[in-house]
Amino acid sequence: MIYTVTFNPALDYVVHMSQDLAIGMTNRSDAEEIYFGGKGINVSNVLRELDLPTTALGFIAGFTGKALDEGVAASGITTDFIKLPEGNTRINVKIKAADETEINGQGPKIPDECQKALFKKLDQLKEGDTLVLAGSIPSSLPSDVYERILERLDGKGIRFVVDAIKDLLLNVLKYHPFLIKPNKQELGEMFGVTIDSDDDTVLYAKKLQEKGARNVLISMAGDGSLLVTEDGQILRQGVCKGKVKNSVGAGDSMVAGFIAGYEKSGGDYKVALNLGTACGGATAFSDGLAKKDLIDELYKTLN
Template sequence: MIYTVTLNPSIDLVVNVPSFQLNGLNRMQKEQKFPGGKGINVSRVLSRLGAETTALGFIGGFTGAFIRDTLHEEGIGTDFIRVDGDSRINIKLKTEDGETEINGQGPSISEEQIALLREKLNALAEGDVLVLAGSIPRSLPAGLYEDLTGILSPRGVKVVVDASGEALGKVIAHRPFLIKPNHHELGELFGVTLTNAMEILPYGHQLLEQGARHVIVSMAGAGALLFAEEGTYQATVPQGKVINSVGAGDSLVAGFLSTYVRTGDLLESFRCGIAAGSATAFSSDLCTKNQVEQLLPQVKIKPVVHPIDLGAI
């Protein structure tokens, strides 16, 4: 089973206003509501790709009920912890001039509720997959991902961490199964600026030496690199028009895991991850299985034995 944790879920309210008038009346041309949060995105794509998944985290109020009910309608299992207050609403205002985001704060989480989450995750067994995705809210312990990875990874749980900064850096020594920084987040970890694959190579290898079992570094339109004990690999991304980058990284994680739990094939999992991330980027919503399958033949992977191997595939 693949479990995902979203500590601060949301309703993502996407509003289209053709010409936004500040301090005036604006009428929506179109609106959409989705359950949001990185872990929830991973679960939604996993379900669309045919993988069994359960979403965990904290929800509250009428907004939390919407998140839970929508996931159930999509056939996704949930085991959320109810909290006081309402789950947040994140507004994405799309106008002819661009996109503006207004994110809510979310409810406060008590120590008892954190303990309940730990109790649920302690029940995971060898072979289970746990995805810890997104930032850690200020009201929660900053070392939560580190603690969970340190407890569960030695038990044989495949822990996947998709976070940035300190939350990511502290889990690496605990042997996470997969981490997925983009090149900006990787540079932040090491205090450097990374602009191309050749510059990324030594830092990806360092993450393996520090404990990560698999590392995927995404570089947007420039492709991605996979670092693993089996070797280092470079993947191209399909060509297409980027419509929406929100959820592309989450889709990459879901595409990788959906194939890995079914086949154990590392490179095919990498290929599916790249196709899923691209399919979401080329769509106004998260990718579908059909969209991923259409892009798969365009994803080319080659081994990187020496920096000279980097480049066009």
């Protein structure tokens, strides 16, 4: 089973406007949508499109949390969220006009007893399961919570996938995560350098492997991606061709596609990289997250 953790999920309220946003004035939308957001939930959604079952873990609160739980479950994803005693799951407002503007909510406080309840749920994972940890840590959780989780589950034969930045990522490498996915800028920031070439990318990706990472996937926006595998392969892939409509969730989609490609191919890293690229592109070219038909179409265009 694949488990995803979203510490601070959200209802994403997307507002479309044909005119520019006028600050200090009343603005009217042309259309609106509501999505159930959060990096782990995004991964679960795309894995569902690829016919891989997941269980979504994390924290919810209040009437917005109830709506999120029901919405995610109705989409075909198994949910096992922990209900917080106070507050409401946050609402993120995303305004799509001439420029994209986002207002992200802070989210509810997570008390110690609820953190412990999550740990107990994670204790049930068994050998062969995959755990996806993605995104930032709410201020009410300890900053080393990723590290605590991986330390707790270390040695159980669980495949860890971590999509995080800087110390949050560096501090868990000693637990040998199966996959990490920094982008090129984040890779440079971790080592205090500027990444100018593929050779630089490979050099510093290998340094992350020396610290414990098994497979390092570096996303490079319009320049595609580069994968350094634990068996010594260096794989390069460009981006899919299409019109970019959406910047939200493309990285999460790439992670989901990589996991699915690896699982379905029996461990073929080229298939994993290509399916991850197709999923990232399918989200970038859509109003919401990637759908199977477009994923399949884009996958066929990749060598």
